[in-house]
Amino acid sequence: MIAVLWVALLFAQDSVRATQPLELADAYRTARERSPRITAARALADAARARTASARRPPDPQVQFGFMNYSLPALRPMDVLGMTQLQVMQMLPLPGKLGLAGRVADASADAQAERARDVDWEVRSKAAMAFYDLYVTDRSLSIDRETLRLLQDILRTTESMYRVGEGRQADVLRAQVEIARMVQDTIRMTTMRSAMSARLNAIIDLPPQTLNGTPLLPAFPDSVPGLDAALGAAVADRPMVRAGERDLEAATAQVKLARREIWPDLTIGLQYGQRSGMGGTERMGSLMIGGTLPVFARSRQLRMRDEAAAMQQMSRADLMAMRAETQAAVAEAYSNLTRARNLAILYRTTLLPQAEAAITSAFAAYRVGTVDFMTLLDNRMSLNRYRKELVELEADEGKAWADLEMLIGRELFNPLSVAGRIASGRN
Numbered sequence: 001m002i003a004v005l006w007v008a009l010l011f012a013q014d015s016v017r018a019t020q021p022l023e024l025a026d027a028y029r030t031a032r033e034r035s036p037r038i039t040a041a042r043a044l045a046d047a048a049r050a051r052t053a054s055a056r057r058p059p060d061p062q063v064q065f066g067f068m069n070y071s072l073p074a075l076r077p078m079d080v081l082g083m084t085q086l087q088v089m090q091m092l093p094l095p096g097k098l099g100l101a102g103r104v105a106d107a108s109a110d111a112q113a114e115r116a117r118d119v120d121w122e123v124r125s126k127a128a129m130a131f132y133d134l135y136v137t138d139r140s141l142s143i144d145r146e147t148l149r150l151l152q153d154i155l156r157t158t159e160s161m162y163r164v165g166e167g168r169q170a171d172v173l174r175a176q177v178e179i180a181r182m183v184q185d186t187i188r189m190t191t192m193r194s195a196m197s198a199r200l201n202a203i204i205d206l207p208p209q210t211l212n213g214t215p216l217l218p219a220f221p222d223s224v225p226g227l228d229a230a231l232g233a234a235v236a237d238r239p240m241v242r243a244g245e246r247d248l249e250a251a252t253a254q255v256k257l258a259r260r261e262i263w264p265d266l267t268i269g270l271q272y273g274q275r276s277g278m279g280g281t282e283r284m285g286s287l288m289i290g291g292t293l294p295v296f297a298r299s300r301q302l303r304m305r306d307e308a309a310a311m312q313q314m315s316r317a318d319l320m321a322m323r324a325e326t327q328a329a330v331a332e333a334y335s336n337l338t339r340a341r342n343l344a345i346l347y348r349t350t351l352l353p354q355a356e357a358a359i360t361s362a363f364a365a366y367r368v369g370t371v372d373f374m375t376l377l378d379n380r381m382s383l384n385r386y387r388k389e390l391v392e393l394e395a396d397e398g399k400a401w402a403d404l405e406m407l408i409g410r411e412l413f414n415p416l417s418v419a420g421r422i423a424s425g426r427n
């Protein structure tokens with residue numbers, strides 16, 4: 001009786017939840033709008049871009065205003081010597097330094113912008129993984145609930161046969177045990193579904209249970225891009241690889257800039273002074289030209305060269321490693337995609353039709369007593385397992401597509417389901 005009440009409660013929850021569809025496109029859009037990681041990455045990119053303008057400008061000029069040779073404590077200008085003075089000093093870097101500094105800043109800002117794009121794709125991929133995990137749990141829960149209904153039908157059949165003397169009491173008891181076990185699995189899957197929903201909402205910064213509808217599987221492309229094309233696109237277009245290329249570009253410009261640091265920077269100064277004389281106000285001006293002296297070149301400027309060269313070597317090695325890791329990840333995602341697609345076709349065209357035919361035949365044969373109850377139950381559980389495995393394969397295909405999109409850095413299919421496309425009028 002308790003098992004029956006649990007079944008009724010779970011079915012009621014299922015009917016309420018089924019009225020709230022959840023599209024993968026909804027998860028993508030919400031993640032793009034609300035994810036704190038995406039917001040932080042974009043703000044960091046904006047900050048890096050804001051620094052580029054000042055990199056091409058020389059240091060600010062220095063302005064000094066002074067009262068020279070005033071007597072104390074009267075604070076009056078001394079005869080002949082006392083004057084008021086204005087001085088302006090400007091440091092002018094060696095020609096080419098500001099241009100190189102601007103190239104370093106621009107390349108660094110471009111690299112940060114590419115990293116922000118990569119964070120966008122990474123969050124999108126994580127949202128997709130959580131969405132497909134929720135899809136597996138939700139569909140498995142629906143399959144378990146449908147199996148509960150069928151087991152109840154089998155229980156009623158075994159009870160009817162037992163009452164008329166054509167069945168065994170052991171079959172009735174075994175059916176009741178299987179129903180209780182299935183109720184237990186359903187309760188566990190219900191709890192797991194709540195956890196999956198909470199994880200999806202956490203990724204896109206929403207309260208737990210905000211996006212809690214029935215996940216609708218998007219319509220995947222009919223064909224898979226070739227492996228060579230996917231590898232080429234990933235190496236050329238993946239934001240993280242492009243960020244590595246910009247980092248290497250910045251490091252190369254920094255090496256050239258470091259080589260010029262040993263050359264003195266020019267400093268120009270203008271000075272104006274005036275004082276009261278016997279013939280009236282006397283005015284005077286001065287021009288000053290100077291430069292920096294690299295007296296600590298061995299421990300400063302030459303070490304800057306070594307640092308820049310080491311950073312360039314590191315950037316080049318990081319880029320090579322990133323390209324290799326990207327190619328390996330693309331190959332793995334491509335392998336997972338083809339495996340999931342091929343196995344899903346096998347399940348839809350062969351395994352599931354055969355399992356459904358087997359359960360139909362076994363149920364009819366059980367009614368006339370030509371097969372035992374265990375054969376009927378085994379066939380039912382085999383069909384249940386095949387359907388769950390097909391759901392997992394569908395989710396694996398979706399996850400592989402999400403991985404490829406993240407690695408290539410562009411959308412490969414419409415994330416709306418077939419129903420969602422019809423509702424929105426999109427193809």
